[in-house]
Amino acid sequence: ETGVTQSPTHLIKTRGQQVTLRCSSQSGHNTVSWYQQALGQGPQFIFQYYREEENGRGNFPPRFSGLQFPNYSSELNVNALELDDSALYLCASSLDGKNIQYFGAGTRLSVL
Amino acid sequence: DAKTTQPTSMDCAEGRAANLPCNHSTISGNEYVYWYRQIHSQGPQYIIHGLKNNETNEMASLIITEDRKSSTLILPHATLRDTAVYYCIVRVGEGGSEKLVFGKGTKLTVNP
Numbered sequence: 463e464t465g466v467t468q469s470p471t472h473l474i475k476t477r478g479q480q481v482t483l484r485c486s487s488q489s490g491h492n493t494v495s496w497y498q499q500a501l502g503q504g505p506q507f508i509f510q511y512y513r514e515e516e517n518g519r520g521n522f523p524p525r526f527s528g529l530q531f532p533n534y535s536s537e538l539n540v541n542a543l544e545l546d547d548s549a550l551y552l553c554a555s556s557l558d559g560k561n562i563q564y565f566g567a568g569t570r571l572s573v574l
Numbered sequence: 575d576a577k578t579t580q581p582t583s584m585d586c587a588e589g590r591a592a593n594l595p596c597n598h599s600t601i602s603g604n605e606y607v608y609w610y611r612q613i614h615s616q617g618p619q620y621i622i623h624g625l626k627n628n629e630t631n632e633m634a635s636l637i638i639t640e641d642r643k644s645s646t647l648i649l650p651h652a653t654l655r656d657t658a659v660y661y662c663i664v665r666v667g668e669g670g671s672e673k674l675v676f677g678k679g680t681k682l683t684v685n686p
Contacts, residue, residue: 464617495673504661504676505618518673552617556672562608563674565617 465489466555466566474572475543483538483569487555493517494536495563496528499550511536512558540571548573577601577664583681586656592649594680596662599643606665607638608674609647611658618661618676621647652684 465488475481487494493512497505507520511530525541534555540547550570554563579597586592598607606625610618622629622636624645629636635648649656661679665672 464619466617497674497676502678504678505674507673507675510673520673554617554674562620562623564620565610567617 464564464566466553466564468551468553468566468569470569471567472570472572474574476574477543477545479543479573480539480541481543481571483540483551483553483571485536485538485553485555485566487534487536487553488564491555491557491564492534493556493558494530494534495554495556496536496538497552497554498522499552499568500546501549505552508538543573545573547571577675578662578677580660580662580677580680582678583683585683585685586649586652588654588684588686589651592652592656592682592684594647594649594660594662594682595644596646597644598662598664601642601664607636607642607645608663608665609634609636610661610663610674610676611656612661612679613655613658621660623665652682654684654686656682657684658682 467486469484495510496508499505509519510517514530527539530536550568552568554565556563608623609621612618624636638645659679
């Protein structure tokens, strides 16, 4: 157990819809990173939030956006869903973004 | 792109040591080597990390060559529960944002 929780566990959406995924970080951690993992691939970095500000972004379009709240929990929002957005979405929390990242179990998103 | 190269798959007998190699020939002097593993349908689990000295914890040992161009993760007594995809990662820091760049990892199968 890492103390990082994600919700929901599974989600099914249709193309064009919007989705919000949630992450509760480990107690005391102020940084959350989001990753996308397509089937058979390693996780790919989407972006990181540190103290409520975006602190780095991977090669993902603007329709992928996020928020971090004062309690350091976080949301990942994806607009205009595409079929290729079907993946496991992982969040990881860490202290100050420079130390060990602890991952949640992920949210499995299926876009039909 | 990932900065590491790992074999696609490996097998190991239960109770024997599993030695997982990783090449990271372009590693910079201040970059750490991290190892994570991902058991099917779960989030990645942190195992160990190091800079240039060998490291050991309750899960594994990490041996880094003197030139730091390669490393080996050692699971001293592999069990069936160690069957997973193992990722060797060079932590990349850009502008204060620390992200993990995953490759495809090594699929380790521990056989009874």
